[in-house]
Amino acid sequence: MENTSKQSIVANNVILQSEDLYKYILETSVYPRELEPLKELRNATANHPTAFFGTAPNAGQLIAMILKILNAKKTIEVGVFTGYSLLLSALTIPNDGKITAIDVNRLAYEIGLPFIKKAGVEHKIDFIESQALPVLDKLLEDPEEEGSFDFAFVDADKGNYWNYHERLIKLVKIGGVIIFDNTLWGGFVALPEDVVPVYKREWRQSTILFNKKISEDPRIEISHASIGDGITICRRVC
Template structure:
């Protein structure tokens, strides 16, 4: 019962129409394989007033598999919150791996940092307390960073996704992955604007434009996965 209550916050933004089916996925394949530190952080984050901003654990499971498949070592994360996806990445990449983690909210990051430290992976994290566009521009000032990252995960302000993408196409190497979260925006991208609540309209409109751009971007091959709140996986071709 406790786990079912914990899953409620994740289902709030899930695209599946059945809570029972979503709970089945969590109980059958996600929670039994979730590392103990991730479970600890997920449960601690449930008390945060913006708990819904955390990465859904089933989406995290897919991320971990992708990180392993491409043998990712150097990664970027834009939008950290309390650090569920950050910790997941740190647990997955090798000992000498490094994550550039960018967020304006240091307080949320510090809520999760004790769990990251307890897991013994804090040495892999370089947290930058900054607006992401500024931090990415700073990274690009060093020519050694061009095409040097294996993987990027973006879960941040939707209005900036287009600008993040352009910078990541310079920072992520050919053959690397850039993943964007929330790209189906609770299904509103497929709804007429008149049917969308005010709190979702702006994000919906930006994401519709972003999804069109990705679909026509010859630099990447994409997979638009209907997991969590929608996750678009971009494989950089050139």
């Protein structure tokens, strides 16, 4: 009986992690509600050699809901790529809302820029072409910026996730939310290192260390969700 139960659990886990189920979620609950500008940008990004950098549409749907629950008006995004999550945020926050968007690659951002302009939300975005840490440190030099952001989204170099967190926890207000993307790193965080491709090992290890540290951070409440490539939702409590 015990072996049967274990086999059933394994079988259920395989189903819950299957491509077919992910496709079902997208086609049933995500794509029918995806706004047209987001669909156009997602399709435009599909042929990019690093299209997998983009935010998963089902994760985007959850982010939009969180933004609405927070009544977010002032947000920050570390890592933009072609701008799917950026456009989604700009479409969700009020017309007088503002997003500080930071990325080292303006060329990728410019793939999404025509769709941002077409959607009429470019005025909400302050795009800064730069490494993120200097920008975050500059913001923290202004006392009025501390605790002024409602929401932050991070999808950038995994080795700096904790450095970003230490700065964002000061910039985001108490009750505000920080979301980190790719915190399951393709599922490799749960596998022995010897079965992980060599080129993925460094960021796998960085992600494992980050997940451990953030799970122990008393300044936040967290939910680690297996959506997309894994997202960690952090609510600042002190």
